[in-house]
Amino acid sequence: MSYYAEPSVSYPSPDVQTPDVQYPDGQPAARLGLGEPEYEPYRSTGSGAQQPPLQGLMAAQLAANTAGAVVPAVPPEWVPDHLVVGCMRCSRHFTLIVRRHHCRMCGRIYCADCCSNFSLLPRQFNRAEPQRCCCRCFEVLLPMQRQLMLSVSKAARDGDFRQPTFNAPTTRSMRKEIGKAAATLQEFVGMPDAGVPARLLHGAKGVAFLTMLKGGFLWAGKMGTGLVIARNAQTGGWSAPSAIAALGCSFGLQAGGELNSVLLVLNTDAALAAFSGTGHVTVGAGLSIAVGPWGRSVEAEAGGGDGGPVACYSYCSAKGAFAGVAVEGTVVFCRADLNQLFYGRPVSAKQLLSGQIPPPRAAGPLYSILNTY
DSSP states (O other): OOOBSSTTOOOOOTTSOOOOOBOTTSOBGGGOOOOOGGGOTTSOSSTTOOOOHHHHHHHHHHHHHTTTOOOOSSOOOOOOGGGBOBOTTTOOBOOSSSOOEEOTTTOOEEOTTTSOEEEOOOGGGOOOSOEEEOHHHHHHHGGGHHHHHHHTSGGGSOOOOOOOSSOOSOOSOHHHHHHHHHHHHHHHHTSTTTHHHHHHHHTOSEEEEEEEEEEEEEEEEEEEEEEEEEBOTTTOOBOOOEEEEEEEEEEEEEEEEEEEEEEEEEOSHHHHHHHTSSEEEEEEEEEEEEOSSOEEEEEEEEEEETTEEEEEEEEEEEEEEEEEEEEEEEEEEEOHHHHHHHHSSOOOHHHHHTTSSOOOGGGHHHHHHHTTO
């Protein structure tokens, strides 16, 4: 049964052969980007070694599903919505509940179940974020994701740091988080007591940046976002950043409101491992005073989480009017959705902080400031 409203209208089949996209090394796009061993689920672990049965079956299925498929040299024209009344893969009728979804690579129309994957697209599509793809195109693009992450994703773009006039407590952009972190470091450099963070950063295992908005009377709440990076023990360089967010509350003799730019210095491998997990809780007891346009707050924190215990120092620059002594708890967790949007593929905090993902070009402004320590 045909699902075209006008039988005279037809579109090329995805099985029709078209020329491969040629890259500078002369290799077709459909055969590029197998990547490093840790990202190759369909490749044997050694020359001449036999693949495990399940891995071999997955490789055979991938080859069968993508046989004859190529990446178009130019973005194809999308099939018009009004010409299709059912999914072009499973023939499911479109209704008010079953919606139409275009595959961004082939331009055909599918239901949500048949077009639920997101992948980075080749450079000719001019898209830096993962795009919705049908099942077949997703399998074609799967071996290319490593290369596309290093060439077309937001992480591969040049960083353009501009001093922000106001550090927003929450953002939905990793580039803005990188800018906030760089601004926080520059702010600390201009402080009279800048030697405090410098001494801590010199031997740090990692560094976390947070911009927190805090306020209340007796009971106070706080929230904010930021990022965390780790130092490579062998090279002395810094890892790819991982986005984080924090929520917390406190109780005590306190009142007011303030905006804090926080630098967390992770002193031990256990502290870094805690930030490499899916989330952790810190419990701190400290003295915090911020009156007028500027203030300082230094605290010692200890806690535990699914990645291990936390041992860190926090150094804070505060704007606002807040004073008090309180016991507080904070939940810090990884923003996996923002990491995927920035790097173009699902990546865990452990992969980023352990160096499995190369440092992105977009974080260059932050690295240049950190390297001064």
